[in-house]
Amino acid sequence: MALSGLDIYKQLPKTNCKDCGLPTCLAFAMKVATKQVGLEACPHVSADAAAALESASRPPIQLVTIGEGEAEIKVGNETQLFRHEEKFHRPTAVAVRISDLDDEQAITDRAAAIGRLAFERVGRQIRVNLVAVDNESGDAAKLENAVKRAAEASGLACVVMSAKAENLRRAAAALSGRRPLLYMTDPAEAEAAAAVAKDENCPLAVRADGLEALAELSSKLAVLGVEQLVLDPGTRGLKPTLEALTAMRRLALKNFRALGYPALAMTAGDDPTMQVVEGCTYVAKYAAVLVTDASEPWQILPILTARQDIYTDPQKPVAVEPRLYSVGAVDGDSPVLVTTNFSLSYYSVESEVEASRVPAHIIAVDTEGTSVLTAWASDKFNAETITKALRQSGLEERLSHKRLVIPGFVAVLSAGVEDESGWGVEIGPKEAAGLPNYLKKQQWNRPA
Numbered sequence: 001m002a003l004s005g006l007d008i009y010k011q012l013p014k015t016n017c018k019d020c021g022l023p024t025c026l027a028f029a030m031k032v033a034t035k036q037v038g039l040e041a042c043p044h045v046s047a048d049a050a051a052a053l054e055s056a057s058r059p060p061i062q063l064v065t066i067g068e069g070e071a072e073i074k075v076g077n078e079t080q081l082f083r084h085e086e087k088f089h090r091p092t093a094v095a096v097r098i099s100d101l102d103d104e105q106a107i108t109d110r111a112a113a114i115g116r117l118a119f120e121r122v123g124r125q126i127r128v129n130l131v132a133v134d135n136e137s138g139d140a141a142k143l144e145n146a147v148k149r150a151a152e153a154s155g156l157a158c159v160v161m162s163a164k165a166e167n168l169r170r171a172a173a174a175l176s177g178r179r180p181l182l183y184m185t186d187p188a189e190a191e192a193a194a195a196v197a198k199d200e201n202c203p204l205a206v207r208a209d210g211l212e213a214l215a216e217l218s219s220k221l222a223v224l225g226v227e228q229l230v231l232d233p234g235t236r237g238l239k240p241t242l243e244a245l246t247a248m249r250r251l252a253l254k255n256f257r258a259l260g261y262p263a264l265a266m267t268a269g270d271d272p273t274m275q276v277v278e279g280c281t282y283v284a285k286y287a288a289v290l291v292t293d294a295s296e297p298w299q300i301l302p303i304l305t306a307r308q309d310i311y312t313d314p315q316k317p318v319a320v321e322p323r324l325y326s327v328g329a330v331d332g333d334s335p336v337l338v339t340t341n342f343s344l345s346y347y348s349v350e351s352e353v354e355a356s357r358v359p360a361h362i363i364a365v366d367t368e369g370t371s372v373l374t375a376w377a378s379d380k381f382n383a384e385t386i387t388k389a390l391r392q393s394g395l396e397e398r399l400s401h402k403r404l405v406i407p408g409f410v411a412v413l414s415a416g417v418e419d420e421s422g423w424g425v426e427i428g429p430k431e432a433a434g435l436p437n438y439l440k441k442q443q444w445n446r447p448a
């Protein structure tokens with residue numbers, strides 16, 4: 001349960017000494033409550049008060065770390081049921097499964113391909129995070145060999161899946177220093193797997209059939225001292241898994257501690273399209289770790305796209321730096337396009353300019369990350385802001401022309417921009433997709 005500013009204030013020294021950089025203890029408490037500063041910024045909080053605040057403000061879902069170094073990923077620590085209430089904090093770790101029944105070369109090739117499952121989208125890289133090695137053979141030596149190959153070839157952290165605790169022990173030893181997620185698939189072996197996880201300092205995933213059994217199991221494991229825990233409700237298939245994941249999140253947010261751990265979901269079945277549907281659904285609600293057989297780029301991209309969209313902060317539009325950009329070998333005759341600094345708008349324009357092969361300058365106007373029409377409607381994309389960005393770009397001194405292309409949707413701005421800037425304004429296409437044709441057909445089409 002989140003603490004209010006007053007709850008926090010009661011535990012502070014109330015001396016208003018300003019050592020935290022804020023004028024009063026109350027101001028500090030308010031900042032801590034809204035997570036703008038950490039409690040550690042006050043050097044005078046007593047140990048007892050810090051402990052009380054820490055346990056009361058402990059997130060309802062445990063933070064779990066998988067992997068080490070560059071391959072490390074953290075899951076959990078979520079505080080909301082709906083992202084618009086604040087935001088979701090830790091994007092789902094996507095794991096692609098490999099069977100240890102495959103031959104050695106097939107395991108290496110598949111792991112290498114999984115390691116390459118990365119894409120550039122709206123200026124950010126999105127990628128698969130984990131390789132999951134499934135001990136379908138039941139053989140410890142095969143699992144050990146497979147996890148070594150998978151880790152090396154993919155460069156990713158591992159999920160090691162087995163129904164035998166001793167096989168997990170051997171695989172964990174083989175991955176020493178890589179902190180794999182040990183996934184015990186047989187509830188009867190969960191306590192033995194807990195001993196392995198503690199010995200090897202690894203996070204542990206366990207499954208049980210149904211939420212009651214899962215809560216009972218996690219409580220037993222907590223008594224054994226295993227806190228780095230991930231829970232699989234044991235359901236397979238879209239409807240029961242979605243229901244279980246939603247119930248787990250709701251109960252965790254009501255401080256039902258036995259289910260206050262990150263959830264693991266698996267896509268089921270061989271239908272490649274349904275694997276994508278399931279993957280996107282579980283990313284949206286509320287898997288912290290997704291294990292899937294989907295491994296083709298056309299399957300993974302929609303899952304990662306859903307994840308990227310859901311885990312952005314809904315209160316902060318994804319924006320690029322507002323400035324001048326150049327695409328291709330621009331010179332003094334190149335066209336000048338204006339758009340807003342909303343990432344999707346900017347990257348749509350940039351990719352279409354690239355496709356046109358007509359080098360161009362692009363001015364991303366500071367509209368606080370809003371799109372062309374939204375910014376126009378809120379008066380952030382107007383003659384003044386466009387002219388200001390044009391002046392700041394320094395293009396006037398570098399170009400042989402004074403012509404500016406504005407988006408077709410805001411053609412109404414043309415006269416104002418001409419008056420304000422003294423530049424000639426041309427009306428571009430309404431959609432970025434029309435830019436290649438527009439640039440080629442206009443006088444900007446110059447020989448290479």
Ligand code: SF4
Nearest residue numbers: 016017018020025042
């Ligand atoms: S440093 Fe601590 S005691 Fe001093 S004003 Fe800030 S919150 Fe209060």
